[in-house]
Amino acid sequence: MRDLLPEDASAVIGGPLGRRAAPRERGLPRLLPFVVVLLLLPMSGAVLRQGHCMSNGWNGDDQFWRGCFSDLPAQYQLAGLERGLPGWIAGEVRLDQMPLLSGLMSAVGGLVPEAGWLDATRWYVVLWTVVIAVCLALAVRCVALIRPQRLDLATQLALSPIHIVAALLSPDLVVVTLVLAAMLADVRRRPTLAGVLLGLALLGHAWVGLVAIALVIAARRLDRVPEAVRTVAVAVATALGIAVVLTFASTDIVTQPLMTWWGEKPGYGSVLLIPELAGHPLPDRVAPLFALLGWAGAIWAAVLMARRAWRPATWAQVAAFALPVLALTGPSVPVQAALWVLPLAILAGVSWRTHLGFVAVEAVHATALWLHIGAASDPDKGLPPAWYAVIVLGRAIAWCFLLWSIWYTPVDNPAPRPQPLPPREVRPQESAAL
Secondary structure: OOOOOOOOOHHHHOOOOOOOOOHHHHOHHHHHHHHHHOOHHHHHHHHHHOHHHHHHOOOOOHHHHOOOOOHHHHHHHHOOHHHHHHHHHOOOOOOOOOHHHHHHHHHHHHOOOOOOHHHHHHHHHHHHHHHHHHHHHHHHHHHHHHOOOOHHHHHHHHHOOHHHHHOOOOOHHHHHHHHHHHHHHHHOOOHHHHHHHHHHHHOOOOOHHHHHHHHHHHHHHHOOHHHHHHHHHHHHHHHHHHHHHHHHHOHHHHHHHHHHHHOOOOOOOOOOHHHHHOOOOOOOOHHHHHHHHHHHHHHHHHHHHHHHOOOOOOHHHHHHHHHHHHHHOOOOOOOOHHHHHHHHHHHHOOOHHHHHHHHHHHHHHHHHHHHHHHOOOOOOOOOOHHHHHHHHHHHHHHHHHHHHHHHHOOOOOOOOOOOOOOOOOOOHHHHHHO
């Protein structure tokens, strides 16, 4: 199958390719550039969402009422990112991000030309928009090459409305792209390259560790355990090696994100925040301990998916089933958490209907979150805590439905094995001739 959209939706672009279409017109090299260009549609929507803040600045509660808040300009204004990589290595940049993302944010900050406060922030957002668009293009290409017979999956990722909601909120798409690139390297039987890419991604987000565990779990049923172990070993060695080098430069680069996570209280998007919204906050340390239990539950989910699936599940399918469990049990479930899960779910084969329903819930939650934060300054205009608790609970139910969809999503049947020819009947004349 090389159609860009599912059969019931392909009428939008003139219907599926006919059987008389020239082979080169159906070839991946011919269709993939068109699919990659499609990502400009949702990215344009993401840029338009930033229009008000781009004109008036990312300050005050107006950015919440207008729905154009983003961590990127906020961190640039507060964390000293204008000092660039030298300031990051010297420990002058105040970021709680993992080393890969904090380093990239500092590197981009060092590229901003000298200008006024607002103009410099605009430059920073524009530069990150370019970086994220390039990462998304590479991610779409990786999905297409991993599943070349399901080009509609790459189209799903390229056209996903989730990019309008969350792409420009954070640099998380860099980590997602590295994970998808590692999966492509694994498909092409290049375990060392896959390990290096996975190790770099591990320096960007802790959830990548679960993706690495999912690789080993999935490999047991696919008889690829040695390759998987090699990939994970290279990933761990890469991450530890870079972390040790960075520790000599500045210990806080590596330790600060861990200390922040251990002391974190229930945050936005987490079901653990619901008691606090009801006026009964949970005790300290509950959030990180619950997150540790979430890791155990996510690993169990990965094992369940690998063992109970009706046919051997791929790395992407196991990871896509386990990652929502980890995300839902985290101290917070930010808006950009959908970017971690949805590309893997698409690669696992979820339908457009499930995809768009999930994005719709994420869009509602994002809007509710900005209104809830804005309520601190204007309760009459913002969203009350009780209503935000309802939205958080509904979002958790939607994520559970995504899990159900991944479990029951049919996967492509393997190519049928050639059947042996039936024995040819020997006629009497031929028998006499012998």
